[in-house]
Amino acid sequence: MRWNLTSDRVPQAWFNIAPHLPEPLQPPLHPGTREPIGPDDLTPLFPMALIGQEMSAEPWIDIPGEVMDILRLWRPTPLVRARRLEEALDTPARIYYKDESVSPAGSHKPNTAVPQAFYNKAEGIGRLTTETGAGQWGSALSFASALFGLECKVYMVRASYQQKPYRRVMMETWGGSVEPSPVDDPDQPGSLGSAISDAVRDAVSRDDSHYSLGSVLNHVLLHQTVIGLEAKEQLALAGEERPDIVIACCGGGSNLGGLAFPFVPDADVELLAVEPSSCPTLTEGRFEYDFGDTAGLTPLLAMYTLGHDFIPPSIHAGGLRYHGVSPIISNLVKAGRMRVVAYPQGKVFDAAVQFARTQGTIPAPETSHAIRATIDEALRAKEEGVERVILFGYSGHGLLDLSAYDDYLHGRLIE
């Protein structure tokens, strides 16, 4: 069963979590002075509208009409009841998922790429730079840039550039230009941290260019709240008062934040972040100020971090290979409002294949972390003999990650 909403039900405003946080956020610090930064420090990178959103305390922020017109190409996304998975698990739990894989780029990432492209264009910027790991974010920004007639330059982690040529082609199809990173050392496989450094250096060196980030920052997570807002309305249509638990995978935190934030004020809704045990930022990292990139060019953020020089193993869920995590997510975890769990990738792919063979669609490796946790929660509900309503985030499809499934199916997956 799917609950679709008509195009006019795309939310008209983003939900700002800031007024609802258990404790106030600690301010970002300037990388040179280590003093709190002000709006002017960010103008070489971002348009004023986004800087304003980054620091806003308004409970709701209106979505511009031009942004809504494009979001409506695929939004509202469906809410789906995973009945066949429930039957396979023989669980009394009712499992719902919010399907963000239906966007042109195949994930939730365009929800923020579109407003970022819009606000930059509105302030006279003609070119955006960004980094991408596995390619989901670079694809989304290339797509959004195409629709607003902006140039888009993507620095892609060299290892992914070489291993995932289809992601590069996807970006080029939308007119994006893709370069392997680090640019100054063709022998290095690169990392997300080093690609951020390349993209930031490029943006500050040209007047016509800004930098665009696909996760971590407050305004990015803000834009993703359309996911949770729609899900709330659709759960009501499905006859559910509320979910007992909301589950999503967590890399930088934008998919998790987008789905979970609108449920934060509902104290009886449990929130669960799922991460890979090979990059255990929330489960094993320290809460402290750290840089977002390897070279130390970005402001310092108060967050859980494994250290900005941490290089995660080369697992297939490239979107979850990041040393840090959103300050807002960190805040919620630190305050005990959000639970965390980590899984090794073998158990994650067990869940992915079970999902594909019951519900039909093939999930992204990142998404499969949420599916693993969902299956375990549903089995616990069965053991305990209790009905539970589980909502999880289906953040993207796995059609450009099939080599990961190949490794799994033929016993070549590294734990």
Added chain:
Amino acid sequence: MRWNLTSDRVPQAWFNIAPHLPEPLQPPLHPGTREPIGPDDLTPLFPMALIGQEMSAEPWIDIPGEVMDILRLWRPTPLVRARRLEEALDTPARIYYKDESVSPAGSHKPNTAVPQAFYNKAEGIGRLTTETGAGQWGSALSFASALFGLECKVYMVRASYQQKPYRRVMMETWGGSVEPSPVDDPDQPGSLGSAISDAVRDAVSRDDSHYSLGSVLNHVLLHQTVIGLEAKEQLALAGEERPDIVIACCGGGSNLGGLAFPFVPDADVELLAVEPSSCPTLTEGRFEYDFGDTAGLTPLLAMYTLGHDFIPPSIHAGGLRYHGVSPIISNLVKAGRMRVVAYPQGKVFDAAVQFARTQGTIPAPETSHAIRATIDEALRAKEEGVERVILFGYSGHGLLDLSAYDDYLHGRLIE
């Protein structure tokens, strides 16, 4: 703008075109005797329910509940107004497309894979064999077999097997078993005709197995009519009385038939089949009895054909590389009820990239043939200054065909 229908609006019956044909169909002939075949001749390959549908004259055929339950995982599919493409073309035409790419396998093919798996299972069959070229059909049947607990064996044209490993992985993820064809000569690149021969030989050699075909036959096109039935209802919701023209790409004819057949009785709706000029079955083939496969194992069908030994050039639209075409489509073309047009693949990819950069999604190379024709019809409407309502079939996405876009974008496409 998208028009979604709720899950309860999946059609309850398939539309049988047989009573509406301009002339009666000529019967299939036995490959040995060249006499008209009867139902018994087909029982080694197909279940009785499908043989009955192949020959039925009933105007409507009920869809079993178990089939509808699975179709509802993704159906009804959206009808989308391509406003951004209209604006880019500055055309007075209103362009709508029926988006079949949202199925788990990414195309319209599961619409028939699901009922075929269902009827086989219902008659005690435990295993299906089939062929696949580019992989769309093999993926769909693997998916459907997984959901009904059937084994699925796919003979994949060796050239595709080697060039498109992701399609193989997709089939394996759903539990399918994939073998390159021809099986008896590992040095041959293979063709759809030879893979059909392999799959038929396998099916007739085992009691537990049947053969399954993804296009051409009457019952296959019957199952696809859910596409056109839904589109009719959605066009009404969009405020359109009827389309002026219905456009779809045509290989074996199942996507085209599925969309167009429910409009055949509406005499003022023009129907247009689009094929590649490198495999010009309808535009340059002869109407005559021919085999469906290379080895001459299948019944002879009265259809347009380039000859069963025709090997089409290796274009990227693998789903359109077939020497023959559905007898029903042939019947409509021969009677003048359906127009045909052919395009070289360079012009097709021009249209595909224009679509991706305006509407956002990346279409399959097959689908892009319909987009090319749609753009040309819309430009003609602009020249003539007339409003026209165009409906085209968005039969599948191009996410597993990105190497084709790579060739196009870097000047390596062969015309």
